Amino acid sequence: MKELKEELKNKIIEELNLGHLSVQDISDSDPLFKEGLGLDSIDALELIVMLDKDYGIKLNDPTKARKVFESIENLASYINKNRLR
Amino acid sequence: MQELKKKQNIFHYCKIEKNSVLLNDKLIISEDKSILFSEFSKILYQQIKLNYPKFFKMDDLSKLALITSEYLLTNYFKKTKKPNDISIILSNKSSSLNTDKEFQKTIDNKDNYFPSPSLFVYTLPNISIGEICIRHKFTGGNIFFISENFNSKLINEYASSIIKNRKNSIVLCGWVDFNKDDFKAFMYIASVNYFNKITTNYIDQLFK
Numbered sequence: 001m002k003e004l005k006e007e008l009k010n011k012i013i014e015e016l017n018l019g020h021l022s023v024q025d026i027s028d029s030d031p032l033f034k035e036g037l038g039l040d041s042i043d044a045l046e047l048i049v050m051l052d053k054d055y056g057i058k059l060n061d062p063t064k065a066r067k068v069f070e071s072i073e074n075l076a077s078y079i080n081k082n083r084l085r
Numbered sequence: 086m087q088e089l090k091k092k093q094n095i096f097h098y099c100k101i102e103k104n105s106v107l108l109n110d111k112l113i114i115s116e117d118k119s120i121l122f123s124e125f126s127k128i129l130y131q132q133i134k135l136n137y138p139k140f141f142k143m144d145d146l147s148k149l150a151l152i153t154s155e156y157l158l159t160n161y162f163k164k165t166k167k168p169n170d171i172s173i174i175l176s177n178k179s180s181s182l183n184t185d186k187e188f189q190k191t192i193d194n195k196d197n198y199f200p201s202p203s204l205f206v207y208t209l210p211n212i213s214i215g216e217i218c219i220r221h222k223f224t225g226g227n228i229f230f231i232s233e234n235f236n237s238k239l240i241n242e243y244a245s246s247i248i249k250n251r252k253n254s255i256v257l258c259g260w261v262d263f264n265k266d267d268f269k270a271f272m273y274i275a276s277v278n279y280f281n282k283i284t285t286n287y288i289d290q291l292f293k
Binding site: 015017020038042043045046049052053 | 127138197200202203
């Protein structure tokens with residue numbers, strides 16, 4: 001899980017162009033949206049694409065997405081349970 | 086000489102090209118020409134102390150437009166002006182081609198078809214104007230022209246019409262072009278003071 005969390009932090013920084021942040025700036029429990037990392041709706045779409053492309057997970061339920069994208073902790077846990085690759 | 090000084094008092098421009106920034110004839114920064122825009126833009130971001138994380142999410146065209154406008158607006162736009170009193174007219178040759186190509190790569194392969202939302206939102210050149218407006222909460226009119234060459238006459242006539250019809254009193258005008266790693270931005274502020282005193286020949290000379 002620790003490795004997956006690190007991987008996700010790196011992916012988020014690179015794919016969501018958060019060039020001003022480093023992995024150390026993101027804690028596992030930080031909220032990804034709003035007051036946390038400040039991600040927006042376009043970032044949410046980019047995360048959905050990333051789940052599909054890199055882990056084979058199709059996230060179609062918006063209510064589930066809200067919980068999954070709450071933090072790195074939740075995202076890693078969801079990927080761990082549902083990943084196809 | 087005095088004539089030139091007069092012009093400098095009423096005409097403010099910023100030009101960014103070949104990894105250099107020129108603000109009203111003054112060289113602000115000049116970096117090694119071998120540096121890519123990704124690196125150069127970070128140097129400028131730090132120089133102007135932008136502190137605007139959204140900048141890093143923008144495509145190169147928007148980054149170039151935003152930085153050029155920052156140099157001008159920070160130094161020459163009076164904060165007392167109302168945000169709804171400024172229009173923006175920009176133009177370029179390559180439209181959003183750079184980002185269009187990047188987006189195309191995400192949909193080229195049917196077996197690896199993952200259209201990127203964050204690239205898609207920048208597949209229009211006028212988004213660069215939008216980014217400037219969002220940053221400064223500008224709500225005046227705006228338009229983006231695509232043309233082979235910088236057309237100062239067209240832009241000046243358009244700006245003049247906006248000001249003379251009292252739609253807005255300030256117009257941010259210019260050119261912002263990005264293709265591969267070749268880029269050029271030239272922006273100036275048009276206001277009621279400058280018409281009849283600044284010719285398009287003068288603007289064209291500065292653009293070159």
